Amino acid sequence: MKPSIPKGTRDFSPVEMAKRNYIFDTIRSVYALYGFQQIETPAMENLSTLMGKYGEEGDKLLFKILNSGDFLRGVSDDDIHQKSTNQLAAQLCEKGLRYDLTVPFARYVVQHREELTLPFRRYQIQPVWRADRPQKGRYREFYQCDADVVGSDSLLNEVELMQIVTEVFRRFGIRVCIKINNRKILTGIAEMLGAADKIVDITVAIDKLDKIGLDNVNAELKEDGLTDEQIAKLQPIIQLSGTNNEKMATMREVLKDSAIGLKGVDEVEYVLNTYGKTNQPTDACSLELDLTLARGLNYYTGCIFEVKALDVQIGSITGGGRYDNLTGIFGMPGISGVGISFGADRIFDVLNQLDLYPASVVSATRLFFVNFGEAEEAYCLPIIAAARQAGIPCEIYPESVKMKKQMQYANAKQIPFVVLVGETEMQQGKLTLKNMETGEQSLVSPEELLEKVF
Amino acid sequence: MKPSIPKGTRDFSPVEMAKRNYIFDTIRSVYALYGFQQIETPAMENLSTLMGKYGEEGDKLLFKILNSGDFLRGVSDDDIHQKSTNQLAAQLCEKGLRYDLTVPFARYVVQHREELTLPFRRYQIQPVWRADRPQKGRYREFYQCDADVVGSDSLLNEVELMQIVTEVFRRFGIRVCIKINNRKILTGIAEMLGAADKIVDITVAIDKLDKIGLDNVNAELKEDGLTDEQIAKLQPIIQLSGTNNEKMATMREVLKDSAIGLKGVDEVEYVLNTYGKTNQPTDACSLELDLTLARGLNYYTGCIFEVKALDVQIGSITGGGRYDNLTGIFGMPGISGVGISFGADRIFDVLNQLDLYPASVVSATRLFFVNFGEAEEAYCLPIIAAARQAGIPCEIYPESVKMKKQMQYANAKQIPFVVLVGETEMQQGKLTLKNMETGEQSLVSPEELLEKVF
Numbered sequence: 001m002k003p004s005i006p007k008g009t010r011d012f013s014p015v016e017m018a019k020r021n022y023i024f025d026t027i028r029s030v031y032a033l034y035g036f037q038q039i040e041t042p043a044m045e046n047l048s049t050l051m052g053k054y055g056e057e058g059d060k061l062l063f064k065i066l067n068s069g070d071f072l073r074g075v076s077d078d079d080i081h082q083k084s085t086n087q088l089a090a091q092l093c094e095k096g097l098r099y100d101l102t103v104p105f106a107r108y109v110v111q112h113r114e115e116l117t118l119p120f121r122r123y124q125i126q127p128v129w130r131a132d133r134p135q136k137g138r139y140r141e142f143y144q145c146d147a148d149v150v151g152s153d154s155l156l157n158e159v160e161l162m163q164i165v166t167e168v169f170r171r172f173g174i175r176v177c178i179k180i181n182n183r184k185i186l187t188g189i190a191e192m193l194g195a196a197d198k199i200v201d202i203t204v205a206i207d208k209l210d211k212i213g214l215d216n217v218n219a220e221l222k223e224d225g226l227t228d229e230q231i232a233k234l235q236p237i238i239q240l241s242g243t244n245n246e247k248m249a250t251m252r253e254v255l256k257d258s259a260i261g262l263k264g265v266d267e268v269e270y271v272l273n274t275y276g277k278t279n280q281p282t283d284a285c286s287l288e289l290d291l292t293l294a295r296g297l298n299y300y301t302g303c304i305f306e307v308k309a310l311d312v313q314i315g316s317i318t319g320g321g322r323y324d325n326l327t328g329i330f331g332m333p334g335i336s337g338v339g340i341s342f343g344a345d346r347i348f349d350v351l352n353q354l355d356l357y358p359a360s361v362v363s364a365t366r367l368f369f370v371n372f373g374e375a376e377e378a379y380c381l382p383i384i385a386a387a388r389q390a391g392i393p394c395e396i397y398p399e400s401v402k403m404k405k406q407m408q409y410a411n412a413k414q415i416p417f418v419v420l421v422g423e424t425e426m427q428q429g430k431l432t433l434k435n436m437e438t439g440e441q442s443l444v445s446p447e448e449l450l451e452k453v454f
Numbered sequence: 455m456k457p458s459i460p461k462g463t464r465d466f467s468p469v470e471m472a473k474r475n476y477i478f479d480t481i482r483s484v485y486a487l488y489g490f491q492q493i494e495t496p497a498m499e500n501l502s503t504l505m506g507k508y509g510e511e512g513d514k515l516l517f518k519i520l521n522s523g524d525f526l527r528g529v530s531d532d533d534i535h536q537k538s539t540n541q542l543a544a545q546l547c548e549k550g551l552r553y554d555l556t557v558p559f560a561r562y563v564v565q566h567r568e569e570l571t572l573p574f575r576r577y578q579i580q581p582v583w584r585a586d587r588p589q590k591g592r593y594r595e596f597y598q599c600d601a602d603v604v605g606s607d608s609l610l611n612e613v614e615l616m617q618i619v620t621e622v623f624r625r626f627g628i629r630v631c632i633k634i635n636n637r638k639i640l641t642g643i644a645e646m647l648g649a650a651d652k653i654v655d656i657t658v659a660i661d662k663l664d665k666i667g668l669d670n671v672n673a674e675l676k677e678d679g680l681t682d683e684q685i686a687k688l689q690p691i692i693q694l695s696g697t698n699n700e701k702m703a704t705m706r707e708v709l710k711d712s713a714i715g716l717k718g719v720d721e722v723e724y725v726l727n728t729y730g731k732t733n734q735p736t737d738a739c740s741l742e743l744d745l746t747l748a749r750g751l752n753y754y755t756g757c758i759f760e761v762k763a764l765d766v767q768i769g770s771i772t773g774g775g776r777y778d779n780l781t782g783i784f785g786m787p788g789i790s791g792v793g794i795s796f797g798a799d800r801i802f803d804v805l806n807q808l809d810l811y812p813a814s815v816v817s818a819t820r821l822f823f824v825n826f827g828e829a830e831e832a833y834c835l836p837i838i839a840a841a842r843q844a845g846i847p848c849e850i851y852p853e854s855v856k857m858k859k860q861m862q863y864a865n866a867k868q869i870p871f872v873v874l875v876g877e878t879e880m881q882q883g884k885l886t887l888k889n890m891e892t893g894e895q896s897l898v899s900p901e902e903l904l905e906k907v908f
Contacts, residue, residue, distance in 0.1 A: 003561045003784045006498050006549050011562055013569065014491030014576070021492065033842045035819040035849035035867070037468030038475065042595050043497060043551075043581060044460050044517075063498075064520040066547055068585040070539055080534065085524055092546075093520055095460050097497075107457045108465055115467065117866035119852060122468070127497065131522040141496050154852035156831070163839070277832060278839040330457045365489040377610070378731060385617070385732040388487045395489035398573060398608035412571035413489070 008132070008140030015362055019348060020143075022361045023172075024125055027145055027342055030167050034160055036121040036147050041104040043127075044095040051090070053103045053329060059086060061131045063140075064093035097129040101146045102326070102339075109150060110330040118151030118335075137345065148339030150326060155267055158303045158322065159274045161340050165307055165318055166285045168342065173356045175284045175310040176317070181293040182268050183300050183321070185251065188261015189237060189291075192254065193230045200294065202226075206238050207292035214238065237291060244272055244289045251291075267303055299323055303338070309350050317346045363414035367453050369396035369421070370406050376421045383419075383431070383446045390450050410436070417453045462586070462594030469816055473802060474597075476815045477626075478579055481599055481796055484622050488614055490577045490601050495558040497581075498549045505544070507557045507783065513540060515585045517594075518547035551583040555600045556780070556793075563604060564784040572605030572789075591799065602793030604780060609721055611792050612757045612776065613728045619761055619772055619794065620739045626801070627810045629738045629764040630771070635747035636722050636757050637775070639705065642715015643691060643745075646708065647684045654748065656680075660692050661746035668692065691745060698726055698743045705745075721757055753777055757792070763804050771800045817868035821907050823850035823875070824860050830875045837873075837885065837900045844904050864890070871907045 005011060012020060028038070044065060051059055071092050079088060098104050101124045109116065125145045134140055147164065149157040162178060169176045186203065190196040201224040205217050212220075217238055221231050236254050240247050248265055255261030268289055275287060293306055302322030309317055320340030327335045351357055367387060369380045380396055387394045395415070397406045410418055420432040431449055434441045444452060459465060466474060482492070498519060505513055525546050533542060552558050555578045563570065579599045588594055601618065603611040616632060623630045640657070644650040655678040659671050666674075671692055675685050690708050694701050702719055709715030722743055729741055747760055756776030763771050774794030781789045805811055821841060823834045834850055841848045849869070851860045864872055874886040885903055888895045898906060 001785070003503055003565055004500065005496050005503075005561075005565075006500055009496035009498060011496070011566065012494040013566070014493055017492040017494060032818055033845070033847050035847060037818060037867075038471040039468055040466040040471060042459050042463035042465070043583070044463060044595065046458065046460055049457055049459075060522075063522075065551075066518045066520050066543055068514075068517075071543070072534070072539070077531075080526070085526070089520055089525070097519075107459075111457050111459075112465065112467070117863050119863075121849075129497070141498065149852070152852045156850070156852040160852075167842075274832075274835070277835050331455070364486055364491065378728075381728070381731050388621075391487070393487050393489060395575075396610070398603070398606045398610040409571055409573075413491075 006140070008134030008138075010139060010141070018361050018364065019351065019357055020344065022357060023344055023347055023351070024143075024145065026171050027168055028123070028125070030164050030171070031123045031147055033167070034121070034164055036123045039105075039108060039122050039124055040126060041098065041101075041108055041124070043097055043129075045098055045104055045107070047090060047094060047096045049107050050096050050099060050103060054099055058099060062099055063097040063129045063131055064089050065095040065097070066092055067094055098126075099130055100128050101126060101144045101341075103329075105146070105148065106326045107330055109335065110327050110332045113332060116151075119149050119157070120151055121147070121149045123147040137349075139345070143344045145342040145344050146339055147341075148337050150335050150337035153336050155270050155303070156274065157338050158267075158271045161320065161338060162271065162275050162287060162305070163279060165305075165340065166279055168318075169285060169307070172347070172351060174317075174347070174350055174354065177308050177310060178285065178287045178305055179290040179293045179308065180268060180271065180287060180303060180305045181290055182264035182303050184260045184264030184267065184302065185255070185291065186264075186294060188255045188258035188264055189234075191258045191261060193226070193233060195226065195230060198224060198226060202234065203292050203294040206234075209238060240291060244287070247289050247291075248272075264302075271303060301336075305340075312350045312353050314346055314350060317343045317350060319343075363416060365393045365395050365413055365415045367392055367394045367417045367419060367449075368406075368410040368413075368415040369394065369419045370403060371397040371400045372403075372420075372422055373400045376400075376426065379426050380419070380421055383449070386446065387450060387453075390454070392450065392453060419449070460594070462588030462592075464593060464595070472815050472818065473805065473811055474798065476811060477798055477801055477805070478597075478599065480625050481622055482577070482579070484618050484625070485577045485601055487621070488575070488618055490575045493559075493562065493576050493578055494580060495552065495555075495562055495578070497551055497583075499552050499558055499561065501544060501548060501550045503561050504550050504553060504557060508553055512553060516553055517551040517583045517585055518543050519549040519551070520546055521548055552580075553584055554582050555580060555598045555795075557783075559600070559602065560780045561784055563789065564781050564786045567786060570605075573603050573611070574605055575601070575603045577601040591803075593799070597798045599796040599798050600793055601795075602791050604789055604791035607790050609724050609757070610728065612721075612725045615774065615792060615794050616725065616729050616741060616759070617733060619759075620733055622796065623739060623761070626805060628771075628801070628804055628808065631762050631764060632739065632741045632759055633744040633747045633762065634722060634725065634741060634757060634759045635744055636718035637754050638714045638718030638721065638756065639709070639745065640718075640748060642709045642712035642718055643688075645712045645715060647680070647687060649680065649684060652678060652680060656688065657746050657748040660688075663692060694745060698741070701743050701745075702726075718756075725757060755790075759794070766804045766807050768800055768804060770797070771804060772796045817870060819847045819849050819867055819869045821846055821848045821871045821873060821903075822860075822864040822867075822869040823848065823873045824857060824864075825851040825854045826857075826874075826876055827854045830854075830880065833880050834873070834875055834885075837903070840900065841904060841907075844908070846904065846907060873903070 050062055075091055127141050127143050129141050132138055165178055186199050190199045205220045209217050218231055236250050240250055248269055251265050300321035301324045304321035306316040307318035322338040324336050325333055326337050371377055384394045384396055416436050418434045418436055425431050430443050430445055432441055433444050433452060504516055529545055581595050581597050583595050586592055619632055640653050644653045659674045663671050672685055690704050694704055702723055705719050754775035755778045758775035760770040761772035776792040778790050779787055780791050825831055838848045838850055870890050872888045872890055879885050884897050884899055886895055887898050887903060887906060
């Protein structure tokens with residue numbers, strides 16, 4: 001019987017890993033250009049750190065680690081029979097696997113507050129675990145790839161995060177639209193209508209404008225319990241269109257009586273204008289004010305953003321926003337922050353669908369030496385060493401088996417150049433180099449070899 | 455109350471991460487030069503994959519993950535009261551955290567056998583977890599950094615692993631001695647003495663020669679139950695000295711009646727000779743036959759090796775060897791392999807003690823822009839964008855707070871260059887660049903800036 005892995009988890013093959021490393025290395029380099037520093041936190045956190053941070057549903061989705069040794073010590077029969085599954089689990093388990101990178105980061109900031117110089121720009125690329133029901137595209141172990149700036153209210157941080165997003169997707173060659181909104185604008189709209197509880201219903205209904213048309217949107221809003229007067233007031237927002245500047249002008253008019261709403265518009269305007277000083281909107285990347293964007297309302301407090309790929313039908317591939325009081329849950333109030341999270345799994349799929357991986361990503365070894373026997377091997381070894389010294393990834397087949405088998409190996413690894421050395425080559429102090437793509441063969445000296453395959 | 459992390463686990467700060475990334479990236483680049491490909495396996499494996507692979511003690515050290523949902527379903531009161539802790543744990547938990555990278559790799563090879571082209575050269579850098587009692591230098595979560603070639607008996611693989619070790623420590627600047635031995639030699643010695651069960655005692659005693667002298671070693675062997683005749687036969691081995699070639703000549707004589715022992719000497723000779731074709735022994739790295747090396751006898755079957763740092767008192771910093779039948783435990787016999795494992799935590803300590811980290815590792819951001827206000831910020835932003843485009847990691851303080859605070863930030867991050875822009879600079883289209891190490895200031899154009907800090 002073949003061994004297997006737990007459902008919802010994955011092995012990553014060499015090709016998948018090469019592609020994932022390309023994604024993570026690209027993001028890492030851009031983060032570094034902006035002065036973000038990497039941290040790592042342990043896979044296991046105390047359950048007291050994790051519990052209660054993701055809602056009741058989240059608590060159930062935490063993977064809990066059975067205490068070592070006699071885990072039943074102190075657990076009575078009554079505990080077993082009368083306590084809820086969750087309560088009993090808390091008795092049997094002190095630790096759990098991290099569910100995201102945000103709560104461990106908040107814990108990190110509080111625990112290490114004395115060592116940190118604020119603003120702290122950190123990034124973190126690590127797996128997280130959720131006991132979710134696995135389904136297509138949803139895994140029980142997956143990587144998150146987060147960058148946050150904490151300890152600064154400046155909107156320049158938002159701008160730099162937008163620049164990072166722009167640069168990362170430029171490097172990938174993925175055309176994107178960055179959607180931006182501001183939680184304060186949504187609060188302003190609710191305030192203006194006197195309907196704070198309806199803001200989610202409103203954004204959901206507005207979002208359907210393209211699909212179902214204005215009349216149906218208005219009908220839906222009525223069903224949601226909005227009065228005719230409220231719906232009338234909403235018309236300029238539902239039908240909001242034009243450039244970002246035109247949209248902002250409309251919003252200023254609509255929200256003229258809401259201080260918080262106007263502040264939201266101010267913030268978006270600053271971010272758009274400042275971003276515009278260094279980044280012109282192009283076909284490959286534009287920044288668009290989108291009032292229907294309403295992600296994680298309970299968490300975010302200022303600007304929010306999401307990135308949509310233009311050429312692939314897929315959910316948002318990056319998102320983030322500003323939040324207040326990240327560390328309040330651990331007794332350190334007043335730390336505001338703003339962050340983004342790249343969706344590595346979706347980016348992986350988009351790059352695959354658009355076939356955007358550079359060729360060098362998939363075929364790592366450039367040069368393969370066929371092994372024809374002891375003498376030939378001895379002849380090749382110093383040449384191989386020199387090639388590696390020059391930075392060229394090389395392999396020699398470790399045994400002098402049939403050439404067909406060796407070539408199959410080179411093909412399976414998609415190695416672009418193959419070296420053949422027999423009697424003739426050894427007598428002349430040369431090598432035969434075969435370009436596997438063109439089939440072309442040439443007799444070269446060891447020095448010429450390095451030039452040809454570099 | 456400050457939040458904390460489970461004992462035996464660690465947070466890695468930005469500086470620690472930068473150093474660790476330097477270690478892993480160096481090892482990764484060298485692995486890649488030799489055609490090794492990275493894989494990753496899930497943190498959680500089925501307990502059926504892990505249990506029974508590390509001995510009874512190992513089973514206890516596995517972190518087990520409580521089943522999701524109603525984990526008590528199917529568990530009777532009798533189970534709870536009568537079963538051993540381990541049996542009950544197996545009922546409550548289907549999954550566990552990986553304990554090393556070897557068993558998951560064996561599982562991977564068997565599970566994916568149809569997709570793999572042998573020989574398969576894989577490397578893997580991932581954390582492992584052990585419920586060991588934490589102590590200095592021993593953690594419950596730590597990274598392993600393994601490379602293996604499976605599906606090839608060729609000793610050329612051993613040679614290439616020695617080359618990898620040499621190149622990795624050359625890049626680190628750590629002077630090392632690579633100790634090599636062969637399990638078959640040890641078997642041969644036991645065969646010659648007719649004392650197969652005594653081989654560990656013998657190597658332990660021999661290893662003390664320098665410390666306690668020949669007479670005491672012989673006394674210890676006698677205590678271990680060896681006869682005078684056996685001890686007499688052992689004398690050439692205990693007093694083995696000279697160059698590798700001299701040692702091998704002695705061993706050939708001693709082991710002349712043991713076929714397997716002579717095979718072991720042949721193997722070591724091939725590895726030493728072939729390695730010597732491309733690598734001359736230097737002060738920085740030598741390869742030495744050491745008969746007292748006896749790591750993991752039950753697992754390894756051919757060459758074994760260990761790396762000792764010459765300038766720091768610390769245990770072995772890398773080790774490995776050849777094993778037969780890695781995948782036999784999962785029903786796929788006959789696959790031989792050879793592997794090495796770099797001890798990242800110890801290498802981290804050695805690099806720290808010898809102060810060998812390149813300066814660029816610790817200070818990532820090269821250029822810091824002091825923020826003097828809105829106009830200055832607007833003036834700087836396109837210059838910052840250009841510097842980043844040129845690959846220079848830059849930061850601007852996100853708010854125009856007091857200069858002292860901004861400089862403290864730049865100092866804390868050890869940023870080597872600071873840019874100051876005020877009225878004067880803006881009027882002239884220039885910037886003031888300060889070298890933080892020398893204190894030198896100069897007025898430069900944006901173009902000159904890039905040249906100066908590159």
